[in-house]
Amino acid sequence: MSAVETLSVPATLAGVRQGLDAFERFGRSHHLSRASEWRVLLALDEILSNIVRHGHPALDAAIDLVFTIDNGRAGVEVVDDCAPFDPLSVPAPDTTGSLETRRPGGLGVALVRELMDDARYERRANRNYFVMRCGPHEDR
Amino acid sequence: MKIVEMRQGGVNVLAPSGRIDTTTVAALEATLTPLLAAPQPRIVVDFSGVEYISSAGLRVLLVAARRVQGARGALALCGMGDAVRQVFQLAGFIPLFTIRDTRETAVGELAVP
Numbered sequence A: 001m002s003a004v005e006t007l008s009v010p011a012t013l014a015g016v017r018q019g020l021d022a023f024e025r026f027g028r029s030h031h032l033s034r035a036s037e038w039r040v041l042l043a044l045d046e047i048l049s050n051i052v053r054h055g056h057p058a059l060d061a062a063i064d065l066v067f068t069i070d071n072g073r074a075g076v077e078v079v080d081d082c083a084p085f086d087p088l089s090v091p092a093p094d095t096t097g098s099l100e101t102r103r104p105g106g107l108g109v110a111l112v113r114e115l116m117d118d119a120r121y122e123r124r125a126n127r128n129y130f131v132m133r134c135g136p137h138e139d140r
Numbered sequence B: 001m002k003i004v005e006m007r008q009g010g011v012n013v014l015a016p017s018g019r020i021d022t023t024t025v026a027a028l029e030a031t032l033t034p035l036l037a038a039p040q041p042r043i044v045v046d047f048s049g050v051e052y053i054s055s056a057g058l059r060v061l062l063v064a065a066r067r068v069q070g071a072r073g074a075l076a077l078c079g080m081g082d083a084v085r086q087v088f089q090l091a092g093f094i095p096l097f098t099i100r101d102t103r104e105t106a107v108g109e110l111a112v113p
Helices: A013-029 A034-054 A107-115 B025-035 B055-072 B082-090 B103-110
Strands: A002-010 A062-070 A073-080 A118-124 A127-134 B001-009 B011-018 B042-046 B049-053 B074-078 B098-100
Touching: A002 A013, A013 A034, A013 A062, A034 A107, A034 A127, A034 B049, A034 B055, A034 B082, A107 B055, A107 B082, A127 B055, B001 B025, B011 B025, B011 B103, B025 B042, B025 B055, B042 B055, B042 B082, B049 B082, B055 B074, B074 B103, B098 B103
Parallel strands: B011 B042, B011 B049, B042 B074, B074 B098
Antiparallel strands: A002 A062, A062 A073, A073 A127, A118 A127, B001 B011
16 A cells, blocks of 8 residues: 655745644554654654754745655655755764763754664755655554 | 643643644743743653654753753653653663653652652
8 A cells, every 4th residue: 555645845844844744644544653653753853844944945945745655664755955964964963971961963863863764865956855764663 | 732731749740742843842942941940940741642752852851951950950751652762762861861650750759848
């Protein structure tokens, strides 16, 4: 059983929310496991918010999204026209420092790398392409 | 994101529900800020109703933990489901916080005698 949905959201915080809500609806209407759903929503939040915060989007910039589900495996493609940014090139975060010295930078991307089964970035024709796949994960 | 707030035994208990991510974290931060400004704050955050937490939420909690420590107060987290716990583990955040299974235990430990 497979399904595809495409949409475009503004490169703003409101657009991030639209993207997350849309994936949640898409996943639930195609019976994606909750175990996969939260992983994808979290990863999507990290990727989209990085674009909004670090991509210097133009006022009317949009982010194109493609959602797929294929036999319980979810896929998301995120395409934007913002500044070149490869999330996978962000160095691994500090995960062992004390409360006083811990720096949270890079945590978001690290979570994407850990939670997604596959993640890839490419810069093509002045656009950032980020593709990630997750699952199947069974609900307990 | 809805956040239920109450006071038990001199402890402020926050119970957010839904997702804690970039789109909802401002509500959590807004709820925590006045509590953190009080002297010796005692705060429990109950994650029973939380589906997942992203790095945006982790950042807010890290700041809260530091401020509580500086104010010689106490912060405890409880009710973590699999998703929240896994994210805390991946981020290496487990050793940074007081984490208990239930709200009763967390409030009990922080309550003013």
